[in-house]
Amino acid sequence: MWRCPLGLLLLLSLAGHVALGAKQGRVRQDLCCRGRADDCALPYLGAICYCDLFCNRTVSDCCPDFWDFCLGVPPPFPPIQGCMHGGRIYPVLGTYWDNCNRCTCQENRQWQCDQEPCLVDPDMIKAINQGNYGWQAGNHSAFWGMTLDEGIRYRLGTIRPSSLVMNMHEIYTVLNPGEVLPTAFEASEKWPNLIHEPLDQGNCAGSWAFSTAAVASDRVSIHSLGHMTPVLSPQNLLSCDTHQQQGCRGGRLDGAWWFLRRRGVVSDHCYPFSGRERDEAGPAPPCMMHSRAMGRGKRQATARCPNSHVNNNDIYQVTPVYRLGSNDKEIMKELMENGPVQALMEVHEDFFLYKGGIYSHTPVSLGRPERYRRHGTHSVKITGWGEETLPDGRTLKYWTAANSWGPAWGERGHFRIVRGVNECDIESFVLGVWGRVGMEDMGHH
Incomplete structure (x- = not known):
């Protein structure tokens, strides 16, 4: 049984697009997008998403690049809000550290990073x-x-x-x-x-x-x-x-x-x-x-x-x-x-x-x-x-x-x-x- 966020599962079963039995056989190579070597599935945001020709649905557990990559068309619904870094999507206002600088995901989905000179400077x-x-x-x-x-x-x-x-x-x-x-x-x-x-x-x-x-x-x-x-x-x-x-x-x-x-x-x-330690308060x-x-x-x-x-x-x-x-x-x-x-x-x-x-x-x-x-x-x-x-x-x-x-x-x-x-x-x-x-x-x- 494949994993998927619960809400999507409910919607999928309601939509009744495909019997689950048929889903088990989804990984038949001929249905995968051309040029992919990942058995049509890859982990994404904590769930497994799919990259095969069953993907063409509006409610989707498809890989984020399915439409661009497989069909060459823009996705029919807005992608998850956030910013991409190192293969992960961070929500708006999410942060990560890049050496000594903190980077924050802005509402325009662009990273904004501090510009401090770091002690270790590659x-x-x-x-x-x-x-x-x-x-x-x-x-x-x-x-x-x-x-x-x-x-x-x-x-x-x-x-x-x-x-x-x-x-x-x-x-x-x-x-x-x-x-x-x-x-x-x-x-x-x-x-x-x-x-x-x-x-x-x-x-x-x-x-x-x-x-x-x-x-x-x-x-x-x-x-x-x-x-x-x-x-x-x-x-x-x-x-x-x-x-x-x-x-x-x-x-x-x-x-x-x-x-x-x-x-x-x-x-x-x-x-x-x-x-x-530095910045330690107290005497x-x-x-x-x-x-x-x-x-x-x-x-x-x-x-x-x-x-x-x-x-x-x-x-x-x-x-x-x-x-x-x-x-x-x-x-x-x-x-x-x-x-x-x-x-x-x-x-x-x-x-x-x-x-x-x-x-x-x-x-x-x-x-x-x-x-x-x-x-x-x-x-x-x-x-x-x-x-x-x-x-x-x-x-x-x-x-x-x-x-x-x-x-x-x-x-x-x-x-x-x-x-x-x-x-x-x-x-x-x-x-x-x-x-x-x-x-x-x-x-x-």
């Missing part, structure tokens, strides 16, 4: 991959469905330092006469097991806390010679460093380092990331981990870990943060001697699409309206450098850096970016710090 991906830019673009699925505006608002989150902080004294590292730096260096090769993998800030505009915690984790591990290897807690900074900071709505690097020096933070195991999560002074500049936690499975609530601290000169040789020497450094960078619309290679900002959005060109300030951890000869013979010098968009983005959560020309401001504000490590810390793990 046209831009194609243009980058067809150009000779030295890197490849792709769709990072966590970004699908977000607008470019949301990407800038929720995935970055470092406030540009004030001019006072930007004018902070730079510490100049002097290269000895005749000192030659290697052409390639990677922190994780010099300090195996002490360089931590990138975390994922999700839709929390908290790169100020993530990059600070990431650099401090590596530096504490290196400077304690591996006796302490904490992954420090970005959440501790997001929730507790509230002086002129805005948690998942952005913050300042100088404030984050001040907090790490004066108050200290616990490990990420002890105080895990709670991942505030930010309260601070769960305070610390108090215990003499000699050291501090201890005043509470148990918010993660009840972990007992180790040690507080980790750093010495005062210092700024490096923006000459790439000085940054390289510091990195090689003391560990990864923190860098501010300007993130443009194409950086979200980075999949691999040596990044530099491309001109592919220049021909498009202003709203397709957006940028915001971000902070990352530089972990090494190298150089690569491109197929056309050019040599590109690059930094390697860890982002905080999880391990699925870029090159396992890392990226390479052109070095020595202040690409995206990456060399304009670079910070280093020492883990605060006493003799007693060297004794226990």
